Amino acid sequence: MRVSALEDNPRYDPSEVEPRIARAWIESGLTHPEPAGDSSENYSIAIPPPNVTGVLHMGHALNNAIQDTLVRRARQQGKRTRWILGTDHAGIATQTQVEKELKGLGTSREELGREQFVARVWSWRELYGSRIIEQIKRLGSSADFQNERFTLDRPYAEAVATVFVDLYKKGYVYRDRYLVNWDPGSGSAISDLEVEDREVTDTLYYINYPLASGSGSVTVATVRPETMLADVAIAVNPQDERYKRLIGETAVLPIVGRKLKIIADDYVKTDFGTGALKITPGHDPNDFEIGNRHGLAHPTVIGEDGCMEGDEVPERFFGLTTAQAQTAIVAELDALGLIERREEYTHTVPHSQRSGSRIEPLISLQWFMRMDELARPAIEVVKRGEIRFHPEGQGKVYLNWMENIRPWCISRQLWWGHQLPVWYRRDETYVGTTAPDGDGWERDPDVLDTWFSSALWPFATLGWPEQTADLKAFYPTDALVTSRDIIFLWVARMVMMGIEFTGQIPFSDVYVHSIIQAPDGRRMSKSLGTGIDPLDLIGGGPRPPVFAKAPDQDPGEFPAYGADAVRWGLLAMSSGQDVRFNEEKVLQAQQLTNKLWNASRLILLRVDPETRASAQPVRVEDRWILSRLQYAATLISDAIGQFEFSRAALSLYEFIFSELCDWYLELVKPRLYEDDKQTQALLLHVLTETVTLGHPLIPFVTEEIYGHIPGASGLLAERVAPRQIAQLDEAAIIQIDDLIAAVQSVRAWRDAAEVKPSAVLDARVVSDVYAGTADQLYRLGRLNPKELNGTGAGASIPVPGGSIEIFATRGLDLGAAARKKAAKRAELEAEIKRAEGKLSNSGFVDQAPPAVVEAERAKLAALRAELEAL
């Protein structure tokens, strides 16, 4: 039955194999180790929790491929390995989605009320929350699916509350009126990190503010005249000759009539605008700072709904939107003749990353977290190298941000999330993990920034604050795998919280992987038509428009590449650098899996099912392939350990194609066909170690092949790799390398001489380095060994350590062969000349390391010998 699957499929078909094997991995329980021992002997990774409502994208696919490669390697090293899995409640993103749905149903969260709304989000989560988890399974990720976490689960929520209360008691968390980034789109304050700049063209108005003395006016430039109602001063640079005499004087705010002091502040640029700046502390972050420096009040005229309100707002503007107010105020200023001029002005303006709305800086009562003291130890651990970033440059980025850290606004005016463990009663404030005793307490309606809870992920998922066995066994975790965009939002905060609450760093290595761009270099995005769904790549689906060669051309469909191919392809593409997605790498991976599948067919369909693997080599090529296997195993394992996944992936490809298939299997075929039992046993051994070697990088196909190997037990995913496959056998390596070079020389010569590929030529090997491999040399060169007396040779092919003389001359194009030979001679002569030049350079001989000089001498000798043989 199983053998027939091999027989029937000369092409490897991942679509049948992969779902079956993914299930087997999970059902085996191998991804769900019971806690034991401590974290120094175990291996763990906490997944960056995807948004609960999210769908898999290319970033997840790469992120998962990397983590799975790391955990599979750790398992092969015999470590107890836990890949912590879960999802994030993603406050704003999730609430927005559900609200959108409600809107479609003609209702709203306000209509439902908080309790019902939250219940509705929970059921939404039940419906869609498992989708991304299923997609992660499809990738073959060997995460702990039996132990899924969610950032709003009760134990997790208790950890969050515990942390908040503790930080409050330590004085890090506090409530304050402060200018925040107000997002009118979500109706909430957001943190600095959730703000992005977008380019906008506004009108810059130059407005004259009359001086109280009646002698002239000061002109200020602004793009937001509606905020002038909240102006409290005019600032100029103290060095500015134009305005020096006005400092200390008073101007009159048009329309309102309020007196504005003219103050001096270094912040004001003399070469921008008019050099005079209206100060509106209630609606501008810089003005807020300046206002604080000068002890100014900060009245506000815009409310949280984006409409005009407040004591300073004249009746006729009250309730207008900011846009309406701007129009009205500009009209009045025009009527007063106070607008000197206006010009188009393109500048960047902060917008909410989530809702896309233009940020309205507002003074508002929010909860904040002071970060500077928490940052200090988090800076130290990176400087001391306890936490290492890969690539290193990202560590500098982290430090740069940490050293300039600012307070973090942690309250959000949402319903979906961790509600603040804070209660108020008149002037009293109570902060605690449970509600206070007594009547009249009202809980703060706000929830915490999602990243506040994510910051606890590596330890809250393991049961903290309880001292659980999980925590002991798997915390600190080992590696944290992520992309650049959340180094500040998430990574930095995990380090700070981890150190503060567990006394330990949460992970020792941070691997920052590539961002995969669209093939044209733009970012991947559904709305741009540049996004590629990894599942379309795996199972075969439509190519996005970005793949079309011409605008109206149909880009067609992806073949069903399978998860192995997508994973290997992404790993091979990726580095520390952002890269453009290229389908060729996925194709290359598909060819790799197919190649390995067919190599396995060659072996498995020929061996006696009673045969069992044996590491006993028979011939020199056996010792060679064992050495090559050992070499490749070390290379790949080291590369993975150093987070060089591209190198690991390409090394595997190189081994399977160039060494195993192109040479070893071709060398061993005669013995395989002759039903040689010892050879069969060795081939099973080589195949077993090869699939073990490849398993972290292409887990599905290797697992499938392993299942067909006679005598193989259990799952490959559970197999501990041998510490050493073989001793490196230098003699065997040299012999086979010489053989390969000789065969290649013969083939190249045949090609040049236009010898029919099927023709077998009489020939004689003149060299003593092929004692153990001559039969192979004749066979692979399509030569017939013949000892002839005298000088009957029609051609002499130079090979390492000697030459091969070809006797048959009939039908040979000796002219072509001679040209080939001449070219080779010229090439050799050029290289000899270069080597000689180098060696006659006294600087080189005297100053280069002796080993390098010696190597150069040896090379020269070899080149001369080769030329001689020619």
Next chain:
RNA sequence: GGGCGGUUAGCUCAGUUGGUAGAGCGCCUGCUUUACACGCAGGAUGUCGGGGGUUCGAGCCCCUCACCGCCCACCA
């Protein structure tokens, strides 16, 4: 304005202690050699962004210029 990174074959990218430039795809020439045509064999292809320096020797180290990304902070 500050920071990080990039510029290598037609395309996408490797190149880890400085020692004669690599891969995949594409291209050219052959081959139905019973594991694989998602294959096999052979082949062509690079003033390693420009300039300067260090060195016996530089794609790799230093300086400088140019261009391209991204991040942070921003001028009303």
